[in-house]
Amino acid sequence: MEKRIFGRTGQQFPLLSFGAQRIVDEHNCTEDEAIAIVNRAIDEGITYFDTAPSYSKGQSEERLGKALALHGRRNDVWIATKTNDRTRDGSLKLLEESLKRLQTDHVEEWRLHNIMTMEELDKCFAKGGALEALIEAKDQGLIKHISISGHTNPRVQLEAIDRYPFDSALVALSAADHLVYSFAHEFLPKANEKGIAVIGMKVMALGKLAPWYEKALQYTFSLPISTAIVGMESMEQLEQNLSIAKSFKPMTDLEQLSFLKEIMHLANPDVLRWKSTDWVSGEWYVR
Template sequence: MEKRAFGRTGYEFPILSFGAQRIVDEHNCTEEDAIRIVNRAIDEGVTYFDTAPIYSKGQSEERLGKAFGSRRSQVWIATKTIDRTRDGSLRSLEASLKRLQTDHVEEWRLHDVRTMEQLEQAFAKDGALQALIEAKEQGVIKHISISGHTNPSVQLEAIARFPFDSALVALSAADHFIYSFAHEFVPKANEQGVAIIGMKVIGLGRLAKWYEQALRYTWSLPISTAIIGMESMEQLENNLRVAKSFTPMSEPERLEFLKEIIHLANPDVLRWKAKSWEDDKEWAERL
């Protein structure tokens, strides 16, 4: 698989990275299957694994911890805090480390910072960012990150205020049409050496009909890697197949693809850009 530089960190990763949200009972993936899928991914050169404590109440982290075992040194773990306070985030990290069966993670990120208000909370004196800074100083984490699904302005403000090592942002082809991280955030992040990780690549399954094109669209962007959610060995093998044969999408190919999917540009499909996950009739406001 093609490998790319991870921002200014000095590391590089294959274009295919592992989104671990789906290796859980909730998605009909057993623990035994999860362990097999993760180890198969490692065998094939996948090294970047993304998870979070809120994914099935910690089950995603637990299963990664069990799967890695003696192979811990072969992988890069990225987990998150949804708490906006210092103390709450530090407690969250302590619990994550136990579930992951490790004494450190390579990357810890502020999870789903949707609004300027949430950003201010995280940047406050006793906010979550302070926890990330302290954890890095103590060697418990190696790199500081942020994620955003909704409003590129929030993540642009974040990297203007603090030298984040990376950012996990929504970069599906359907995201191209509104509140576009590809248009607004990616160029500035690249200028600053911030590693960019793409997510929502298959649009929660709504781009499944255009599976290979969806992967190629995101990988054709100037990003470091993209996390793809996988809940079965079949999905992993398909992702590996497309990644190994990847060629960048030409401009005419991209135009034709976008014409095919423009009807998906509505808040019912792009729920992470809707007013809320529950209210998918209106777009989020960009205040």
């Protein structure tokens, strides 16, 4: 697979990375299947794994930790996890629990999870806010790099990277996301200019782009990003994604435009729920 530079970190990752949210019971993936999928991914060169304590109440982290520990592969991978708490103390508690589930004494990357509004960003940056926890954890060697993620409004993440030199940002970069509150248009150029690694997510738009599976992956891979995480709950999905990633050729501008025309009807609040005021409101996020 093609490898790309990961911002200022000096690391390189294949363009396909592993979203571990779905290796859980909730997605009909057993523990044995999760362990097999994770290790097969590593065998095929995938080294970047994204998880969070909120994914199935910690089961995603727990299974990723078991998969790596059972086969002695912790040192072969880069783990990114998150805090959805907006306070210092709450975030540090989450990190302590995450490290236990992941069976490790550190993670390579820790993110402020899904910062949707300027008010949430202000809470994280305030005295006693979550950013203090990230900085302290880095000073203590519990994490290596500081990150932020966002699904909704690119202006929030633009403000964030103006306030603090984040090492990376995980943002919604599906083809459908291109059409409303576009991180590709608004956020990606500025992040690249600042040397911030950008990780694409929501590649399949929560399954809505499944009828255009290969094109959806090609679109996101064609953006100037460091890597893209894709959720995988079965060996079949992993193999399909690997096949597409290995044969990847960037879309031309005309190919991208043609694809966007095909999926334009998906640009509505019922589909792009993460871009609404809450995830079920059916109203566009407007601030």
